[in-house]
Amino acid sequence: MFDEIEFDKIKRLPKYVFAAVGELKMSERRNGADVIDLSMGNPDGATPTHIIDKLIESAQKPKVYGYSVSKGIYKLRLACADWYKRKYGATLDPETEVVATMGSKEGYAHLVQVITNPGDTAMIPDPCYPIHSQAFILAGGNVARFALKLHDDLSLDVDQFFEDLKKALTDSSPRPKYLVVNFPNNPTTATVTLNFYERLVAMARTERFYILSDIAYAELTFDGYETPSIMQVAGAKDVAIETYTLSKSYNMAGWRVGFVVGNKKLVGALAKIKSWLDYGMFTPIQVAATVALNGDQSCIDEIRETYLRRRDVLIKSFANAGWEIPVPKASMFVWAKIPEPFNHMGSLEFAKELLINAQVAVSPGIGFGPSGDQFVRIAMIENENRIRQAAKNIKRFFKSRGVKVSAEDQ
Numbered sequence: 001m002f003d004e005i006e007f008d009k010i011k012r013l014p015k016y017v018f019a020a021v022g023e024l025k026m027s028e029r030r031n032g033a034d035v036i037d038l039s040m041g042n043p044d045g046a047t048p049t050h051i052i053d054k055l056i057e058s059a060q061k062p063k064v065y066g067y068s069v070s071k072g073i074y075k076l077r078l079a080c081a082d083w084y085k086r087k088y089g090a091t092l093d094p095e096t097e098v099v100a101t102m103g104s105k106e107g108y109a110h111l112v113q114v115i116t117n118p119g120d121t122a123m124i125p126d127p128c129y130p131i132h133s134q135a136f137i138l139a140g141g142n143v144a145r146f147a148l149k150l151h152d153d154l155s156l157d158v159d160q161f162f163e164d165l166k167k168a169l170t171d172s173s174p175r176p177k178y179l180v181v182n183f184p185n186n187p188t189t190a191t192v193t194l195n196f197y198e199r200l201v202a203m204a205r206t207e208r209f210y211i212l213s214d215i216a217y218a219e220l221t222f223d224g225y226e227t228p229s230i231m232q233v234a235g236a237k238d239v240a241i242e243t244y245t246l247s248k249s250y251n252m253a254g255w256r257v258g259f260v261v262g263n264k265k266l267v268g269a270l271a272k273i274k275s276w277l278d279y280g281m282f283t284p285i286q287v288a289a290t291v292a293l294n295g296d297q298s299c300i301d302e303i304r305e306t307y308l309r310r311r312d313v314l315i316k317s318f319a320n321a322g323w324e325i326p327v328p329k330a331s332m333f334v335w336a337k338i339p340e341p342f343n344h345m346g347s348l349e350f351a352k353e354l355l356i357n358a359q360v361a362v363s364p365g366i367g368f369g370p371s372g373d374q375f376v377r378i379a380m381i382e383n384e385n386r387i388r389q390a391a392k393n394i395k396r397f398f399k400s401r402g403v404k405v406s407a408e409d410q
């Protein structure tokens with residue numbers, strides 16, 4: 001009915017590439033296959049007990065069941081500001097420079113919705129976390145992509161980044177108003193040092209664009225690497241906001257708690273649209289989230305060590321299977337180049353082959369943008385034994401296709 005009534009916004013969104021692998025995964029499972037699922041960035045661990053205990057305690061109070069505060073209760077915004085002070089020495093005003101959001105994805109998408117005029121352009125490195133680009137498309141804006149280039153150790157090639165950024169700025173018309181950066185990066189795991197943000201803030205000032213930075217994986221770091229924040233740079237709040245989330249640091253993905261902090265004008269715009277759209281998270285969730293940020297942080301060490309052990313098992317056992325993958329310094333992923341003889345087929349077909357022949361689900365790189373098509377993203381969301389099993393399955397499959405694998409069993 002009503003065929004003449006079209007939804008233009010939805011038509012601008014491409015089909016979700018990951019759905020193809022997801023559907024195949026379900027059908028393999030229905031056929032009895034034991035699929036090892038390393039596709040989604042969905043933490044498999046439990047939230048630390050002291051946070052759950054606080055949720056239960058708070059939920060037993062009678063006064064917590066009404067509407068909450070759309071930009072987050074003051075104590076939670078204060079806890080976020082305190083976290084930034086402790087971790088980064090950055091000062092944020094909890095009233096005007098912090099908004100609590102229903103996960104950082106919701107905060108980011110609504111911020112973009114409210115700051116994008118029709119036809120506005122945002123510069124987005126490619127590949128990227130899909131909502132970083134699609135939020136602008138949904139909001140009626142455009143995206144100027146430029147390829148993210150990394151050194152062999154997966155650190156960002158910073159000089160190249162600035163060269164490409166400059167080109168994206170001058171080649172785009174109208175002139176871009178926004179730049180999105182995400183380090184540690186999803187999907188490439190690329191990392192940066194503080195100097196990158198210093199140069200970026202200086203450039204944003206002279207070239208007049210806002211920076212939207214996403215540090216979802218700030219705490220998932222290894223081998224002594226520490227994630228910098230753009231908020232450490234003097235004057236960053238003039239030109240930047242940053243999103244952070246409890247999803248990964250505290251295994252709280254399902255709770256939906258995140259933050260948008262920094263520039264008053266942007267944070268204020270988000271607070272205003274949220275005051276129209278929602279009434280905030282359920283109060284006990286906010287109370288427990290406050291405890292997560294203010295409480296004992298040793299739980300993060302445990303979560304980080306779990307990923308570190310999985311990373312080491314994955315890198316070693318996949319190398320044994322004939323698949324050399326660079327070692328990430330951060331995040332919960334590895335970004336793996338498709339090996340010969342499969343590299344001609346593109347990431348979606350390769351991911352399907354891996355699923356059917358090795359019962360291992362990974363995310364095709366093309367789902368993160370055109371520059372990702374020679375790669376797949378592998379999430380470390382199953383335990384070490386399952387990762388070893390995944391490597392065994394892949395070894396058997398690779399061997400059958402003539403890949404040189406190690407003679408040794410792992």
Ligand SMILES: Cc1ncc(COP(=O)(O)O)c(C=O)c1O
Binds near residue numbers: 103104245253256258
């Ligand atoms: C880079 C990045 N930002 C944000 C998110 C979403 O986090 P949240 O659970 O806070 O919405 C993810 C989730 O995978 C992510 O990879």
